[in-house]
Amino acid sequence: MASLKALRMRINSVKSTRKITQAMKMVAAAKLRRAQQRAEAARPYAERMERMLGSLGAAVAGQPDAPRLLVGSGGDQVHLLVVVSGDRGLAGAFNTNVGRFARARVRELESAGKTVKILAIGRKGATFLRREFGSRFAGEISFAGKKAVGFEDAAEVASRITAMLEEGEFDVCSLIYNRFRNVITQVPSEQQLIPAALPEAGSDAQEGPQALYEYEPTEEEILASLLPQNLAVQIYRSLLETTAGFYGSQMTAMDNATRNAGEMINKLTLNYNRTRQANITKELIEIISGAEAV
Amino acid sequence: MATFQLEFVSPEKLLLSRPVEMAVLPAAEGEMGVLPGHAPMIVALRGGVITVREGGQETEKLFVAGGFAEVTPTRVTILAEEATPVASLSREDAERRIADCEKALAEAADATPEKREAAMARLLSARAMLAAAQAA
Numbered sequence: 001m002a003s004l005k006a007l008r009m010r011i012n013s014v015k016s017t018r019k020i021t022q023a024m025k026m027v028a029a030a031k032l033r034r035a036q037q038r039a040e041a042a043r044p045y046a047e048r049m050e051r052m053l054g055s056l057g058a059a060v061a062g063q064p065d066a067p068r069l070l071v072g073s074g075g076d077q078v079h080l081l082v083v084v085s086g087d088r089g090l091a092g093a094f095n096t097n098v099g100r101f102a103r104a105r106v107r108e109l110e111s112a113g114k115t116v117k118i119l120a121i122g123r124k125g126a127t128f129l130r131r132e133f134g135s136r137f138a139g140e141i142s143f144a145g146k147k148a149v150g151f152e153d154a155a156e157v158a159s160r161i162t163a164m165l166e167e168g169e170f171d172v173c174s175l176i177y178n179r180f181r182n183v184i185t186q187v188p189s190e191q192q193l194i195p196a197a198l199p200e201a202g203s204d205a206q207e208g209p210q211a212l213y214e215y216e217p218t219e220e221e222i223l224a225s226l227l228p229q230n231l232a233v234q235i236y237r238s239l240l241e242t243t244a245g246f247y248g249s250q251m252t253a254m255d256n257a258t259r260n261a262g263e264m265i266n267k268l269t270l271n272y273n274r275t276r277q278a279n280i281t282k283e284l285i286e287i288i289s290g291a292e293a294v
Numbered sequence: 295m296a297t298f299q300l301e302f303v304s305p306e307k308l309l310l311s312r313p314v315e316m317a318v319l320p321a322a323e324g325e326m327g328v329l330p331g332h333a334p335m336i337v338a339l340r341g342g343v344i345t346v347r348e349g350g351q352e353t354e355k356l357f358v359a360g361g362f363a364e365v366t367p368t369r370v371t372i373l374a375e376e377a378t379p380v381a382s383l384s385r386e387d388a389e390r391r392i393a394d395c396e397k398a399l400a401e402a403a404d405a406t407p408e409k410r411e412a413a414m415a416r417l418l419s420a421r422a423m424l425a426a427a428q429a430a
Contacts, residue, residue, distance in 0.1 A: 038306070041306060041307035041308065042305060042306060044301075044303045045303045045373060046305075048301075048303060048373055049373060052364055052373075055336070151306055213334045213335055213336045213364075214333060214334065214335045215337070216321055216322060216326075216335060216336075216337045216338070221322075221338065222336060222362065225338060226362060229362075229373075232305070
């Protein structure tokens with residue numbers, strides 16, 4: 001049986017671990033609230049942009065010289081997967097989930113004979129995928145040093161993807177990230193970026209059938225500047241959802257860790273008290289038997 | 295006087311949403327005044343100043359560096375990355391931005407025409423910012 005001193009030290013160490021996990025849980029909860037607010041604030045822009053794209057896309061669709069961002073390069077050979085994950089760990093299975101999802105997707109595409117390229121955003125997902133698919137990496141982006149991701153960061157990623165498209169480095173681009181369903185559930189999911197999946201026009205129920213818009217300058221020109229912006233908006237949204245999901249996941253993980261530490265402390269304390277009792281009993285027996293022998 | 299809803303959204307948040315009487319937008323092909331009941335339009339914006347009129351007076355002047363606007367009879371939605379009240383524009387900022395853009399344009403000299411055009415548009419928007427800062 002472990003000595004009393006050793007037990008005492010273990011109890012103390014678990015106690016400080018519990019303090020840390022508890023603090024991390026509180027911090028994650030506060031950050032989660034902020035991340036959720038930011039995600040909420042970004043929604044109006046995305047909604048309006050979707051509405052504009054819907055009506056524009058309907059006007060331009062089917063034209064032979066439609067922009068590449070809208071129709072892609074026409075091929076289906078090279079796939080670019082943009083994998084968004086967290087920059088830090090200690091968030092349960094958050095990063096592993098999105099990594100696993102991406103891995104399954106890469107295998108699926110490769111067994112269908114496609115070429116896959118990976119652009120990893122976030123350090124954890126990058127390390128996860130690099131082990132197996134290091135040769136497919138087209139780039140790695142991390143916002144680890146930043147306090148919060150801004151729209152400029154997303155715009156930068158978007159312009160990088162656009163540049164790759166213009167160079168003809170891929171045909172199809174999709175985004176893999178943890179969709180934020182609620183605080184405890186994040187679902188890894190895939191969303192196609194290029195060719196752009198256009199929302200249905202006229203789905204705005206409030207205003208009934210939309211009147212036909214006039215465009216200034218032409219539809220094509222507006223679309224040409226709207227599409228890169230839309231790409232950035234999609235990426236921005238995925239970044240925000242990842243941030244919110246990350247903190248949600250971290251909060252749950254740290255809550256569990258705190259509870260486990262509490263259970264462990266109870267067990268160790270029980271063990272400690274039993275050992276102490278046993279020691280006392282042993283000493284008493286020694287004294288009594290010593291006295292009887294005299 | 296009749297009003298329409300003016301909404302100003304940036305990718306990060308909703309900047310402004312309230313009923314106004316008239317708004318003047320710096321559309322890509324010239325200034326455009328919008329009154330309630332305007333025909334539905336989607337316009338691209340160049341860098342310039344958006345003037346808002348309420349109660350018969352100019353109440354707000356905002357500088358935008360570019361973006362889009364959706365006009366319907368009852369509502370105008372402006373999608374822009376940033377909007378600064380003209381009064382808080384500074385000349386130094388504008389001049390610095392012009393210098394940056396000129397450099398970028400010089401670097402883009404042998405890039406694709408699209409890239410040159412984009413750099414040019416940014417330079418023009420920076421010049422509009424300086425003009426707005428000087429006028430304020």
